[in-house]
Amino acid sequence: MAELHFFTGTMDSGKSTLALQTNHNHAARGRIGRIFTTHDRAGQAVVSSRLGLTHDALEVDSDFDFWKYVVDTLTRGSRIDYLVCDEAQFYAAEQIDQLAKVVDELQIDVFAFGILTDFRSYLFPGSARLVELADRMNVLQVEALCWCGKRATHNARTENGAMVVEGEVIVVGDVEQADEPPADVAYEVLCRQHHRRRLTAARAKAVSLAPEPLPFG
Numbered sequence: 001m002a003e004l005h006f007f008t009g010t011m012d013s014g015k016s017t018l019a020l021q022t023n024h025n026h027a028a029r030g031r032i033g034r035i036f037t038t039h040d041r042a043g044q045a046v047v048s049s050r051l052g053l054t055h056d057a058l059e060v061d062s063d064f065d066f067w068k069y070v071v072d073t074l075t076r077g078s079r080i081d082y083l084v085c086d087e088a089q090f091y092a093a094e095q096i097d098q099l100a101k102v103v104d105e106l107q108i109d110v111f112a113f114g115i116l117t118d119f120r121s122y123l124f125p126g127s128a129r130l131v132e133l134a135d136r137m138n139v140l141q142v143e144a145l146c147w148c149g150k151r152a153t154h155n156a157r158t159e160n161g162a163m164v165v166e167g168e169v170i171v172v173g174d175v176e177q178a179d180e181p182p183a184d185v186a187y188e189v190l191c192r193q194h195h196r197r198r199l200t201a202a203r204a205k206a207v208s209l210a211p212e213p214l215p216f217g
């Protein structure tokens with residue numbers, strides 16, 4: 001029986017790596033798949049992992065129809081056994097419905113990968129629909145960590161080093177490297193408590209280095 005799998009984790013938890021490993025393992029056994037993504041950091045029509053792996057992919061635009069694509073492909077005589085769908089948080093809810101229909105009606109496995117919540121800690125529409133429809137939901141085993149050492153569960157956005165909670169939902173970017181000057185827009189994974197308090201690594205460091213107030217009166 002084909003299944004709709006949803007693999008989720010914070011940014012930098014290894015989702016794109018697992019997407020490419022999943023494709024590799026299935027292709028190595030002679031299965032024929034298609035890889036989809038949208039808004040990858042490396043550009044259009046590519047899946048890129050921070051471990052250095054990349055693979056060509058089909059770019060999913062807002063009007064892309066998975067059901068139509070798969071039916072047209074099969075009708076032309078090509079074979080499809082599985083779909084790998086990266087950055088699935090950005091897909092529209094209707095596109096997730098199309099993926100579920102592909103699984104149920106055509107017996108094609110779908111492996112979707114994406115973050116659950118945006119920088120404000122609200123569910124992305126695509127991820128919400130995946131939670132509602134997936135046969136299996138898997139949280140990635142490699143835990144990204146908050147600066148405090150706890151498991152990171154939330155994705156914070158920073159602008160020039162300061163955490164923000166307002167703005168466009170989709171802004172492509174990477175996790176900040178601690179030893180570099182702050183980027184215009186970057187992301188940092190945090191535990192819930194530090195996301196709630198807007199306490200990023202840089203701000204925690206600045207607070208801990210602030211001089212003690214003098215003990216006047």
Ligand SMILES: Nc1ncnc2c1ncn2[C@@H]1O[C@H](COP(=O)(O)OP(=O)(O)O)[C@@H](O)[C@H]1O
Pocket residue numbers: 009010011012013014015016017018048049050051142144
């Ligand atoms: N230099 C490195 N050495 C070992 N592992 C690394 C290195 N750089 C990145 N990684 C691993 O790659 C993961 C990020 O993989 P990636 O597939 O790009 O994540 P995601 O798609 O979830 O954002 C990190 O969590 C870390 O485990």
Ligand SMILES: Cc1cn([C@H]2C[C@H](O)[C@@H](COP(=O)(O)O)O2)c(=O)[nH]c1=O
Pocket residue numbers: 010011012015016039040041114115117118119120155156157169170171172173174187
């Ligand atoms: C939280 C959040 C993230 N994004 C963007 C930033 C990255 O380009 C991707 C996530 O990619 P990853 O492979 O999981 O690291 O999503 C965004 O546009 N809006 C957000 O709120």
